[in-house]
Amino acid sequence: MRSFWILGNQLSHELAMLKDMKEDDVIVMIEATSRATWRPYHKQKLVLIFSAMRHFAEELRDKGYTVDYHEADSFQEAWDNHVKQYTPDEIHVTAVTDEPMAKKLKQFGKKHKLIEHTDVPLFYLSKEEATETLGNEPWRMDRFYRHMRKRFDVLLEEGKPRGGKWSFDADNRKPPNEGLSFPSAIHFRPDSITKDVIEKVESTFSEHPGEVTSFHWPVTHAEARRALKQFVEERLETFGPYQDAMMTDEPEMSHSLLSAAINIGLLTPREVVDAACQADAPLSSIEGFVRQILGWREYMRAVYLSVMPGYEDVNTFKHERDLPSFFWDAKTELNCLHQSLKPVVAHAHNHHIQRLMVLGNYATLFEINPKQTSDWFNEMYIDAYDWVVLPNVLGMALHADGGKLATKPYVASGKYIDRMSDYCRDCPYNPKHTTEDDACPFNALYWRFIDRHEERFSKNQRMKMMVRNWQGRDNDVKADILAKAEQTLTDSP
Ligand code: FAD
Ligand code: SF4
Numbered sequence: 001m002r003s004f005w006i007l008g009n010q011l012s013h014e015l016a017m018l019k020d021m022k023e024d025d026v027i028v029m030i031e032a033t034s035r036a037t038w039r040p041y042h043k044q045k046l047v048l049i050f051s052a053m054r055h056f057a058e059e060l061r062d063k064g065y066t067v068d069y070h071e072a073d074s075f076q077e078a079w080d081n082h083v084k085q086y087t088p089d090e091i092h093v094t095a096v097t098d099e100p101m102a103k104k105l106k107q108f109g110k111k112h113k114l115i116e117h118t119d120v121p122l123f124y125l126s127k128e129e130a131t132e133t134l135g136n137e138p139w140r141m142d143r144f145y146r147h148m149r150k151r152f153d154v155l156l157e158e159g160k161p162r163g164g165k166w167s168f169d170a171d172n173r174k175p176p177n178e179g180l181s182f183p184s185a186i187h188f189r190p191d192s193i194t195k196d197v198i199e200k201v202e203s204t205f206s207e208h209p210g211e212v213t214s215f216h217w218p219v220t221h222a223e224a225r226r227a228l229k230q231f232v233e234e235r236l237e238t239f240g241p242y243q244d245a246m247m248t249d250e251p252e253m254s255h256s257l258l259s260a261a262i263n264i265g266l267l268t269p270r271e272v273v274d275a276a277c278q279a280d281a282p283l284s285s286i287e288g289f290v291r292q293i294l295g296w297r298e299y300m301r302a303v304y305l306s307v308m309p310g311y312e313d314v315n316t317f318k319h320e321r322d323l324p325s326f327f328w329d330a331k332t333e334l335n336c337l338h339q340s341l342k343p344v345v346a347h348a349h350n351h352h353i354q355r356l357m358v359l360g361n362y363a364t365l366f367e368i369n370p371k372q373t374s375d376w377f378n379e380m381y382i383d384a385y386d387w388v389v390l391p392n393v394l395g396m397a398l399h400a401d402g403g404k405l406a407t408k409p410y411v412a413s414g415k416y417i418d419r420m421s422d423y424c425r426d427c428p429y430n431p432k433h434t435t436e437d438d439a440c441p442f443n444a445l446y447w448r449f450i451d452r453h454e455e456r457f458s459k460n461q462r463m464k465m466m467v468r469n470w471q472g473r474d475n476d477v478k479a480d481i482l483a484k485a486e487q488t489l490t491d492s493p
Contacts, residue, residue, distance in 0.1 A: 001024045001025055001026060001086060001087075001088055001089065002021075002022075002025045002026075002088055002089060002090045002091070002092060003025070003026050003027075003028050003068075003082065003086060003088035003090070003091045003092065004017055004018070004021060004025060004026070004027045004028065004091075004092045004093075005027075005028045005029075005030075005091055005092065005093050006027055006028070006029050006056075006094070007093075007094070007096065007101070008029075008031075008035075008049040008050075008052070008053050008264065009049070009122075009263060009264040009265065009385065010094045010096075010119070010122060010264075010265050011052055011053065011056040011264050011265040011266060012121065012122060012265035012266075012268060013059070013063075013221070014121050014268060015094055015117070015121075015122075015265075016094070016117045016118050016120065016121075017092050017093070017094055017117035020092070020117070021065070025066075026066045026067070026068050026086055026088070027057075027060055027065050027066065027067045027068065028067075028068050028069075028070070028078075028079075028082055028091075029053055029056075029057050029067060029068075029069045029070070030069075030070045030072055030075055030078040030079075031050050031053060031054075031069075031070065031071045031072070032070075032072055032073070032074050032075050032077075032078065033072070033073050033074070033204065034073060034074040034075070035074075035075065036049075036205060037205075038100065039375070039378060039379045040207070040208050040209060040379055041205075041208060041379055042208065042209055042210035042344075042348040042379065042380050042381065042382065043201050043202070043205060043208050043209070043210045043211070043212040044210055044211075044212060044214075044215050044217070044347065044348040044382055045210075045348055045381070045382050045384070046197075046201045046205055046208065047194065047197050047198055047201050047212060047215050048215075048217050048219065048260060048264070048382055049264065050197045050200070050201070051190075051193055051194040051197040051219040052219045052220070052264055052266060053069075054069075054193050054197065055193060055219055055220045056220075057069045058193075059220070059221070068082055068085070068086070070082070075104070075108075079108075079112075083112075089113065090113045090114075090115050091108075091112045091113065091114050091115070092114075092115045092116075092117060093105060093114060093115070093116055093117070094116075094117050094118070094119050094122070095116050095117065095118060095119040095126070095127055096119070097119070097123075097127065097301060097304065097305065097385075097386075097387040098385055098386040098387055099308045099309055099386060100386060121268040121269075121270055122265055122268070122269075123269065123297075123298060123301060124148065124152060124269055124270060124294065124298055125298055125301075125302070127305055130298065130301055130302035130305055131302055131305050131306050133147060133148075133151075133298075133302060134299070134302040134303065134305075134306055137404065139299075139303065139306075139404070139405065140407075141295060141296065141299045141406075142166070142167065142295075144295065144298070144299045144302070145166070145167075145291055145294065145295030145296075145299070146166050148294045148295060148298060149161065149166065149294065152270075152294065154273060154277065154290060154294055155277060155283075155286070155287060155290060162283060162287075163283045163284075163287070167287065167291065168240070168283065168284035168287045168288055169288065169291075171240065171241065171284040172240045172241055172243045172244065172284060172285075172288045173243070173244045174241040174242055174244075174245060175245055175419055175420050175421075176242065176245040176246070176247045176420075176421065176422060180242070180245075180247065182235065182238055182242075182250070182252075182253050182254050183234045183235050183238075183254075184252075185227070185230070185231070185235065185252050185256075185257050186226060186227050186230050187216035188216055188217065188218050188219070188223050188227075189216075190215055193219075194215065194219055198212055198213075198215060209328050209345075209379070209380065210344075210345055210346075210348055210380065211345060211346050214346050214347060216347070217260050217261075217382060218260075218261050218266060219266075220266070221266050221267075223266075224258070224261035224266035224267045225267070227256075227257065227258060227261065228256075228258060228261075228267060228271070228272060228275055229275070231256045231257075231258065232275045232276055232278075232279045232281075233279070233280075235254045235256070236254070236256075236276060236279050236281045236285050236286065236289060237254075237281045237282060237285055238253075238254040238285070239254040239255065239256065239285050239288065239289055240281075240282060240284045240285030240286075240287075240288040240289070241284070241285070242254055243255075243288055243352075243353075244353050244357075244420055245353070245420055245421065246336075246339070246340075246351075246353055246354060246357075246358070246417075246420055246421035246422075246423065247421065247422055248339055248421075248422050248423060248425075248426065249339075251339075251342070251343035251347070251349070251350050251351065251354070252343075252351065253351060255351045255352070256272075256289070257349065258272060259382075259383035260349070260382040260383045262293075262297075262383075263383050263385060263388065269293050269294070269297060269298075272293055273290050273293050273294055276289050276290055277290065297388070300387070300388055300391040300392060301387050301388070301391075303391045303395065303404070303405050304386070304387040304388075304390055304391050305387075307390075307391075307401070307404065308390075311390055311391075311394065311401065312371065312374070312386075312390060312394075313371065314370065314394050314400045314401045314402070315369070315370050315371070315400055316399065316400050316401065316402040317364075317367070317399075317400065317452075317453070319363075319364075319367040319368055319369055319370060319398075319400075320367070320369050321366060321367045321368050321369060321489070322368070322369065322372060323363070323368050323369070323372045323373060323376055324492070324493040325493065326341065326493065327341060327359075327376055327380075328345070328380075329341075329345060330342045330344070330345050333427070333428055334427065334429065334441070335423045335424070335426050335427035336358045336417050336421065336423040336424070336427070337358060337359070337362060339354070339358075339421075339423050340354035340355075340358040340359055341359070344380050344381070347382070348380060348381055348382035349381060349382050349383070353420065355377075355392070355397065356396065356397050356410050357410060357412055357416065357417065357420070358417065359397075360373075360393065360396070360397025360398060360410060361397075361410065361411055361412055361417075361442070362442075363397070363398055364397070364398050364399065364409060364410075364411050364449065365411060365442060365445035365446060365448075365449055366445065366489065366492060367489065370393070370394055370398050370400035373393055373397075373398060374389055374390055374393040374394055377389045377392075377393045391405055396410065397410060399411075403460075407460070407461075407462055408460060408462040408463050409449075409463075411446060411449055412442070412446065413431075413440070413442050413443045413446040413447075414429070414431035414440030414441075414442040414443050415431055415432070415443070417431065417440075417442065418431035418432075418440075424440070427440075429441065431443070434447075434481055434484065435480045435481060435483075435484045439484065441488045441492070444481050444482075444484040444485035444488055445485050445488060445489070447470060447478075447481045447482070447485065448481070448482055448485035448486075450463075450466055450467060450470045451470060451478070451482060454467055454470070454471070
């Protein structure tokens with residue numbers, strides 16, 4: 001007989017390897033305590049994976065498969081027991097993208113006969129196709145995305161982009177207006193399986209960060225499909241225009257909250273994109289959403305595959321400050337940070353612009369060590385995996401790779417946060433001030449960043465205007481701003 005090992009982020013009935021199974025083959029699933037402590041993961045991440053695994057095992061058994069499910073201290077312990085009982089000739093696995101798990105499997109392959117199957121449909125592209133499509137540097141997401149639209153025939157009419165252009169990004173940057181509200185996303189109530197897992201996580205992983213009682217994530221395919229349907233029918237319309245906006249006590253806005261389900265196989269990216277393309281919603285919203293999955297998600301994964309190993313240590317700007325402790329409890333008077341961190345502690349999630357333009361921007365301007373920052377993202381988010389965290393954090397948010405992934409750093413002053421959010425209204429700092437006592441700390445630090453990297457960015461098409469703006473200032477004004485920036489760093493935790 002043969003064993004088919006399904007990992008906790010491969011929970012799809014459409015896995016290619018399942019099509020290869022015969023009657024006496026056995027599926028193996030392992031809830032390993034040691035894997036759950038590779039990092040101090042947010043408690044809700046552990047609940048999601050263990051609960052979704054247990055539900056998936058039940059679904060497979062209902063379909064007639066034999067499933068050998070283990071709650072073990074380690075993968076090895078579970079395998080020793082499995083091999084003793086079943087003596088498999090071969091062990092089949094689905095390809096993994098994350099380097100640490102790929103290494104683990106390689107080691108495992110030295111002891112056992114391991115057969116690897118493609119991870120399509122967890123991604124549109126197999127690992128080989130992803131790196132091939134990305135091609136040689138310089139990489140560009142818009143080129144990659146156009147290729148994907150054509151290759152998979154998405155939003156095309158007679159080979160041309162529907163609506164006459166490939167991207168409607170320019171229509172999708174509305175600031176939040178007073179009184180704006182959004183239809184709520186579905187929050188799922190934990191069933192008895194999830195409640196059991198919550199108990200296990202609270203007792204076994206009590207030292208891990210994050211709250212657990214507020215768990216509301218979909219843990220089955222049926223729940224994930226319900227969330228997708230509701231998003232497409234009720235929330236996609238406002239996803240587009242307010243994609244970049246941030247609002248007080250509105251951590252979800254019109255974001256889909258589907259990444260947690262997509263990244264563990266409860267939804268395939270293709271079914272999500274297909275559902276969005278059939279929606280009764282403005283094309284700018286549909287295209288804006290499709291670009292995130294068919295474009296950004298696949299692009300990030302292709303970049304990860306091309307830059308690893310080694311990428312985890314990039315630190316172009318040589319930032320070495322420590323990440324402050326308020327990242328774990330959201331207790332800070334800087335309101336934009338408080339508003340962005342609160343949902344991470346409570347739900348292991350916040351939306352893209354909070355991740356990029358508040359937290360990433362903070363880490364860059366406050367000169368926080370990139371590895372500490374990416375570790376925090378890797379540990380605290382419900383949807384975090386190495387392949388998606390490292391390019392998003394080190395490449396996109398921190399520009400710590402020197403521009404391999406993105407053409408410019410996503411740095412901004414408090415004025416940007418003030419324009420795109422209502423956070424500054426309830427903050428003790430003033431986004432219009434730069435050197436005064438109540439000045440928003442992002443302002444002077446923004447100019448310090450431009451000053452320190454003047455030479456690098458004076459040749460960058462998308463940054464050179466800001467460099468010229470800085471160079472054109474009076475020397476006394478510049479000295480005051482730089483002194484304020486220095487003081488801000490000295491005073492910050
Ligand atoms: P929506 O805003 O509804 O977007 C739709 C879908 O598009 C998401 O579900 C996701 O599958 C995909 N997507 C959108 N942007 C990206 C992107 N840049 N990379 C990959 N997929 C994308 N995404 C993760 O899945 N896991 C992470 O750990 C993660 N960490 C991030 C860290 C930083 C600093 C930044 C800037 C982005 C990160 N992202 C990550 C990307 C993005 O922020 C999340 O996918 C998104 O916020 C998830 O919420 P949602 O499902 O409501 O997304
Ligand atoms: Fe954030 Fe500055 Fe606005 Fe306060 S004033 S919320 S610190 S951007």
